[in-house]
Amino acid sequence: MLKGSQTWIFDSRPEILSTGVTGGPFEAAGNLAGDFDILHDDLWMGEETYEKAHSLLIEKAVDTALKKGGVTGKDIQFFLAGDLINQITPTSFAARKAEIPYFGLFGACSTSMEGLALSAFILNYGGAEYILTGASSHNAAVEKQFRYPTEYGGQKPPTAQWTATGAGVALLQKNSGLGTLPYITSATIGKVIDMGLTDPFNMGGAMAPAAVDTISAHFSDTGRDPSYYDLIVTGDLAKVGNSAAYELLSNKGLKIEKGQFRDCGMMLFKEDQPVQAGASGAGCSAIVLYGHLLNELKKGTYRRILAVATGALLSPLTFQQGETIPCIAHAVSIEMDGRQ
Amino acid sequence: MLKGSQTWIFDSRPEILSTGVTGGPFEAAGNLAGDFDILHDDLWMGEETYEKAHSLLIEKAVDTALKKGGVTGKDIQFFLAGDLINQITPTSFAARKAEIPYFGLFGACSTSMEGLALSAFILNYGGAEYILTGASSHNAAVEKQFRYPTEYGGQKPPTAQWTATGAGVALLQKNSGLGTLPYITSATIGKVIDMGLTDPFNMGGAMAPAAVDTISAHFSDTGRDPSYYDLIVTGDLAKVGNSAAYELLSNKGLKIEKGQFRDCGMMLFKEDQPVQAGASGAGCSAIVLYGHLLNELKKGTYRRILAVATGALLSPLTFQQGETIPCIAHAVSIEMDGRQ
Numbered sequence: 170m171l172k173g174s175q176t177w178i179f180d181s182r183p184e185i186l187s188t189g190v191t192g193g194p195f196e197a198a199g200n201l202a203g204d205f206d207i208l209h210d211d212l213w214m215g216e217e218t219y220e221k222a223h224s225l226l227i228e229k230a231v232d233t234a235l236k237k238g239g240v241t242g243k244d245i246q247f248f249l250a251g252d253l254i255n256q257i258t259p260t261s262f263a264a265r266k267a268e269i270p271y272f273g274l275f276g277a278c279s280t281s282m283e284g285l286a287l288s289a290f291i292l293n294y295g296g297a298e299y300i301l302t303g304a305s306s307h308n309a310a311v312e313k314q315f316r317y318p319t320e321y322g323g324q325k326p327p328t329a330q331w332t333a334t335g336a337g338v339a340l341l342q343k344n345s346g347l348g349t350l351p352y353i354t355s356a357t358i359g360k361v362i363d364m365g366l367t368d369p370f371n372m373g374g375a376m377a378p379a380a381v382d383t384i385s386a387h388f389s390d391t392g393r394d395p396s397y398y399d400l401i402v403t404g405d406l407a408k409v410g411n412s413a414a415y416e417l418l419s420n421k422g423l424k425i426e427k428g429q430f431r432d433c434g435m436m437l438f439k440e441d442q443p444v445q446a447g448a449s450g451a452g453c454s455a456i457v458l459y460g461h462l463l464n465e466l467k468k469g470t471y472r473r474i475l476a477v478a479t480g481a482l483l484s485p486l487t488f489q490q491g492e493t494i495p496c497i498a499h500a501v502s503i504e505m506d507g508r509q
Numbered sequence: 510m511l512k513g514s515q516t517w518i519f520d521s522r523p524e525i526l527s528t529g530v531t532g533g534p535f536e537a538a539g540n541l542a543g544d545f546d547i548l549h550d551d552l553w554m555g556e557e558t559y560e561k562a563h564s565l566l567i568e569k570a571v572d573t574a575l576k577k578g579g580v581t582g583k584d585i586q587f588f589l590a591g592d593l594i595n596q597i598t599p600t601s602f603a604a605r606k607a608e609i610p611y612f613g614l615f616g617a618c619s620t621s622m623e624g625l626a627l628s629a630f631i632l633n634y635g636g637a638e639y640i641l642t643g644a645s646s647h648n649a650a651v652e653k654q655f656r657y658p659t660e661y662g663g664q665k666p667p668t669a670q671w672t673a674t675g676a677g678v679a680l681l682q683k684n685s686g687l688g689t690l691p692y693i694t695s696a697t698i699g700k701v702i703d704m705g706l707t708d709p710f711n712m713g714g715a716m717a718p719a720a721v722d723t724i725s726a727h728f729s730d731t732g733r734d735p736s737y738y739d740l741i742v743t744g745d746l747a748k749v750g751n752s753a754a755y756e757l758l759s760n761k762g763l764k765i766e767k768g769q770f771r772d773c774g775m776m777l778f779k780e781d782q783p784v785q786a787g788a789s790g791a792g793c794s795a796i797v798l799y800g801h802l803l804n805e806l807k808k809g810t811y812r813r814i815l816a817v818a819t820g821a822l823l824s825p826l827t828f829q830q831g832e833t834i835p836c837i838a839h840a841v842s843i844e845m846d847g848r849q
Contacts, residue, residue, distance in 0.1 A: 171636055175586060175610040218830055246515060247698060254824075255595040257615050258832075261701060261822035265835040270515040270698035272623055273822070273837075275597050275613040283612055287627065294634040296511055358587060358610035361601060482601035482613070484594075490558055492598075495605040497613075 173390025175358050182344045182352040183292035185503070186240075186299070189233030190460035191226045193308065193334030199438040204460035205335070206233045212309050212334065220259055223252065223307035226452075227263035230336035231301060238299075238340040245269045246297035249288050250338070251280040252305050253451050254314060259305065269301065278376075278405050279359070279480030280304040281337065281455040282499035286356035288341050289501070295343070303338030303459070304478075306450030315369070315485055328371035330407045331444035333437055337455025351466050351505045357387035361482065363495040369481075369488050372496075373410025373434070373446055376479040379496035380406060381417040384477055387500045388423065395425045399471040402462065404454035404478035404498070405434035407447030433457035454478040458503075466505045473504045513730025515698050522684045522692040523632035525843070526580075526639070529573030530800035531566045533648065533674030539778040544800035545675070546573045552649050552674065560599055563592065563647035566792075567603035570676035571641060578639075578680040585609045586637035589628050590678070591620040592645045593791050594654060599645065609641065618716075618745050619699070619820030620644040621677065621795040622839040626696035628681050629841070635683075643678030643799070644818075646790030655709070655825055668711035670747045671784035673777055677795025688846050691806050695842045697727040701822065703835040709821075709828050712836075713750025713774070713786055716819040719836035720746060721757040724817055727840045728763065735765045739811040742802065744794035744818035744838070745774035747787030773797035794818040798843075806845045813844045 170178045190205050197208040207229050214222040227250070235241060248264055251257045251274035264271040276283040284302035291297050309319050311332045317323040344352060362379040380403050388394060395401060406414055411432040418425055433454045434447035458476050465471055477500040483492070510518045530545050537548040547569050554562040567590070575581060588604055591597045591614035604611040616623040624642035631637050649659045651672045657663040684692060702719040720743050728734060735741060746754055751772040758765055773794045774787035798816050805811050817840040823832070 171586060171638070177636055220826065220830065246511060251615065253596075255826065256593075256617065256822065256824035258822065258824045258827050261835055261837075262827075262832070265701040265703050268700055270700050271837060272627065272698065273615040275591065275615040277596065287612065290631065290634075290636055294630075296517055296630055298511070358612065360608055360610050361605040363605050482596065482598065484596035484598045486560065486595065487598050487602075490560065492602070495601055497601075497611060 175386050176390035177290055177356050179289050179293040179353050179355060181293045182354060183289045183341050184344050184350040184352045185339050186342045186350060187234050187238035187340045188459035188463060189230035189338045190456055191230045191336050192456060196333065196335055199442060201437055201461045204464050219307055219310035220254060223254065223259035223310045224262045226307060226336040227260060227305050228266055230303060230338040231263065231267055234301060234338045234340040240299060242267055242269055245299045245301050247272060247300045249274055249284040249302040250304060251275050253277060253311050276497060277480030277482050278449060278451050278453060279478040279497050279499050280451045282476055282478035282501045285501045286358060286499055289353040289356060292341055292343055300341045301338055303336060304451040304455040305336030306332050306452035308332045308334045311450060325445055326370050327445050328409050329445045330372060330405060330434060330447055330449035332450035333448045333453040333456060335452040335456040337452060337459035339459050348506050351463055351503050353501060354504050355391060355502045357383055357390060357500040359383040359498045361495045361497050363493050365493045367493050369483060371409060372449060372481040373407040374413055375494040376481055376496040377406055377410040377413035377417060380414045380477050380479045380498040383498040383500050384418060385421055395423055398473045398475045401425060401430050401475045403432045405449040406432045406479055407434040409446050411435060476501050476503060515726050516730035517630055517696050519629050519633040519693050519695060521633045522694060523629045523681050524684050524690040524692045525679050526682045526690060527574050527578035527680045528799035528803060529570035529678045530796055531570045531676050532796060536673065536675055539782060541777055541801045544804050559647055559650035560594060563599035563650045564602045566647060566676040567600060567645050568606055570643060570678040571603065571607055574641060574678045574680040580639060582607055582609055585639045585641055587612060587640045589614055589624040589640065589642040590644060591615050593617060593651050616837060617820030617822050618789060618791050618793060619818040619837050619839050620791045622816055622818035622841045625841045626698060626839055629693040629696060632681055632683055640681045641678055643676060644791040644795040645676030646672050646792035648672045648674045651790055665785055666710050667785050668749050669785045670712060670745065670774060670787050670789035672790035673788045673793040673796060675792040675796040677792060677799035679799050691803055691843050691845045693841060694844050695731060697723055697730060697840040699723040699838040701835045701837050703833050705833045707833050709823060711749060712789060712821040713747040714753055715834040716821055716836040717746055717750040717753040717757060720754045720817050720819045720838040723838040723840050724758060725761055735763055738813045738815045741765060741770050741815045743772045745789040746772045746819055747774040747789065749786050751775060816841050816843060
């Protein structure tokens with residue numbers, strides 16, 4: 170049901186039956202290693218190219234979610250997913266292996282919540298029994314495409330972010346009525362916001378206004394206030410974008426406690442890992458949400474999370490052509506009644 | 510409502526209120542010039558880059574659809590669209606101007622029907638009052654990315670296709686009950702199909718099995734047979750793929766008349782235009798469907814159309830890495846009760 174101008178309320182509360190979360194060596198050395206299903210100890214993962222390794226991350230995340238959910242690919246109606254690579258080939262190649270009817274999505278690092286919002290809508294109205302949705306990135310594949318091959322050793326400013334290696338996939342189903350699984354209650358779809366910033370090494374700063382626009386719209390559309398959520402977590406604003414977004418939200422009169430407003434890009438890696446402002450990449454919010462945060466929800470650390478995945482919709486070409494960086498954010502509410 | 514394994518039936522029959530169709534000089538010299546709203550007489554369209562011209566095609570198609578529909582951007586809840594350019598920047602940049610909550614899609618040349626299927630689903634269940642959806646391509650922007658800059662004058666084999674320049678956008682609404690507009694009755698979402706073909710200059714041949722898989726699934730899921738439709742039209746299989754698909758469908762026992770099975774890629778340009786096997790590009794099916802075919806539907810030439818947009822999910826990188834070409838097709842049924 171549409172509520173306000175850009176929010177859906179999911180009365181039937183579609184559930185997250187299971188998830189699959191895969192990562193690379195840098196994630197294995199990070200803060201959240203215990204929340205991954207599979208961690209690879211090198212970036213090649215036994216493949217010939219980084220892009221094939223990227224596909225493998227998705228395939229393994231899909232396999233894991235299916236296995237944990239106790240269903241097979243044939244039970245799943247749709248797969249909604251995307252990544253950052255040109256023509257999202259790692260995801261499409263993984264979809265070829267999965268043999269599930271497929272919607273390719275591109276929302277840069279907002280793809281995770283674009284997919285979760287659409288999947289929840291489809292399930293809420295009986296458009297499927299089961300849906301798989303997710304997003305992913307691979308540090309070396311993404312860095313060589315957007316910036317330099319990592320082997321080149323290019324230096325980066327402190328505002329830059331480290332592209333996460335990993336895939337996060339969720340297997341969704343209609344509400345089972347058992348009350349033991351996390352469920353989706355609403356989603357707010359973002360507009361493209363462009364404040365005229367042009368620095369591709371400060372995407373967090375560029376994306377912060379998009380996150381703020383979507384978060385404000387979410388509260389305005391739902392009539393809720395921030396106290397409804399134990400946690401409002403952005404996708405990958407990292408240090409620079411997180412503090413900018415917090416200030417902008419405060420200026421808008423939204424009272425959010427500092428500890429209640431976190432960022433996936435600041436949670437994934439340890440303080441002493443050389444990731445500049447934090448993590449990024451389409452996989453970042455998918456990994457942290459479908460791994461760590463759902464685990465915390467199941468433990469009872471949180472009861473209601475607003476997950477706001479943020480995306481910078483630029484390309485190397487638009488940067489070279491002197492364009493500014495259009496950004497977007499989509500927010501999805503995930504709740505759970507008790508501990509699992 | 511899900512019917513069978515991969516088909517949605519839209520009981521409330523969302524309508525196409527209006528469309529906007531823009532094109533370039535080659536389209537102006539083609540078969541369907543009279544079905545465009547705006548035709549540009551050169552590929553630059555007054556812009557500094559082909560990519561900006563690409564965005565302009567989308568912006569003008571959106572403006573036209575809104576104007577013809579008698580609504581403003583503020584009335585529209587969502588914009589679902591995509592294109593072929595890396596990170597679909599022409600569409601995202603157009604979405605920035607439109608200021609409408611935005612879902613970026615990537616399904617290569619299947620994007621038009623991926624967007625129409627999702628939009629119809631959302632409208633069918635009250636997830637929006639109005640939705641804009643569409644797809645686009647720009648010959649020079651796409652050719653330079655996937656093959657060579659057109660200025661280079663690279664030669665192509667007869668199986669190659671000519672990337673269309675243009676954008677097709679549809680403005681959808683809930684069924685008005687007036688019975689004077691085309692409406693959407695079902696959609697079948699395709700799987701990724703890869704028969705091991707590797708020649709990027711024969712995408713029609715590569716995509717034909719995906720079209721056949723989705724068309725077969727559509728009839729199997731709905732219990733309809735091909736005689737239900739006056740026209741089954743594929744996106745851009747062009748000459749090679751069209752005859753391959755027709756043969757594959759016949760082999761599956763689906764009785765389709767030759768005149769009832771057409772292809773947008775064989776309709777757009779004149780026989781004497783140097784387009785080898787025909788037209789292609791994400792804009793091709795969007796232009797032909799939202800322009801010419803809806804006009805024919807309104808004239809009464811057709812009453813029921815199954816539009817099957819086909820996409821080749823490769824990239825220049827996957828080709829260089831020796832990968833085969835995964836393909837997909839999504840089918841949407843568009844019907845109209847009488848002449849407008």
